[in-house]
Amino acid sequence: VLTQSPATLSLSPGERVTLSCRASQSINHYLAWYQQKPGQAPRLLIYDASKRATGIPARFSGSGSGTDFTLTISSLEPEDFAVYYCQQRATWPPLTFGGGTKVEIK
Amino acid sequence: QVKLVESGGGVIQPGRSLRLSCEASGFSFNRYGMHWVRQTPGKGLEWVAVTWSDGSNAEYGDSVKGRFTISRDNSNNTVHLQMNNLREEDTAMYYCARDLGHASTWPTNWLDPWGQGILVTVSS
Numbered sequence: 001v002l003t004q005s006p007a008t009l010s011l012s013p014g015e016r017v018t019l020s021c022r023a024s025q026s027i028n029h030y031l032a033w034y035q036q037k038p039g040q041a042p043r044l045l046i047y048d049a050s051k052r053a054t055g056i057p058a059r060f061s062g063s064g065s066g067t068d069f070t071l072t073i074s075s076l077e078p079e080d081f082a083v084y085y086c087q088q089r090a091t092w093p094p095l096t097f098g099g100g101t102k103v104e105i106k
Numbered sequence: 107q108v109k110l111v112e113s114g115g116g117v118i119q120p121g122r123s124l125r126l127s128c129e130a131s132g133f134s135f136n137r138y139g140m141h142w143v144r145q146t147p148g149k150g151l152e153w154v155a156v157t158w159s160d161g162s163n164a165e166y167g168d169s170v171k172g173r174f175t176i177s178r179d180n181s182n183n184t185v186h187l188q189m190n191n192l193r194e195e196d197t198a199m200y201y202c203a204r205d206l207g208h209a210s211t212w213p214t215n216w217l218d219p220w221g222q223g224i225l226v227t228v229s230s
Contacts (some may be wrong), residue, residue: 044218
């Protein structure tokens with residue numbers, strides 16, 4: 001089970017953001033982060049805990065291993081307000097997702 | 107560029123069957139595993155199924171195992187999801203997604219990119 005916290009974050013552009021994803025058991029580094037904007041499909045940001053997907057800006061970074069993982073956005077841009085999901089592949093099937101964290105404009 | 111377009115959704119009665127399709131373009135389809143993922147407001151994102159790049163294997167989520175079948179037609183760059191014995195709880199937006207890797211037939215299980223989704227509503 002992947003638990004994301006907090007459920008909602010209210011922030012201003014330019015702020016630094018730290019999102020958390022906690023696994024109920026060790027998943028090594030087998031974690032990804034996705035971004036989903038309203039009316040759109042999710043988009044892969046980070047995989048293997050810290051590798052940026054193609055075309056993802058450097059302000060997005062991932063870290064962690066075992067059970068605790070973090071997605072950091074160094075300086076929020078207006079287009080970054082969205083819902084963020086984590087996903088694990090360590091113990092599959094099934095692949096599982098966290099419940100999401102909504103980053104909203106303060 | 108990579109494009110995934112889902113079709114086949116709609117309103118269907120419980121117990122009936124529906125077949126979703128996802129047409130791919132812009133990449134070597136036969137080199138990538140393909141996934142289906144669904145999303146509901148209440149349950150969030152739920153992985154449904156994956157097919158290996160050569161179609162030799164497939165895996166399913168627990169809630170659809172035995173009712174849904176994923177298949178692919180590499181000659182037509184299409185992946186399908188056959189959904190039988192549909193239940194109201196199968197109501198969701200269904201996305202197809204490409205697996206990230208192509209180095210082997212075994213999927214990486216990272217999903218990139220995703221199609222725009224197709225809505226399935228199961229209701230009497």
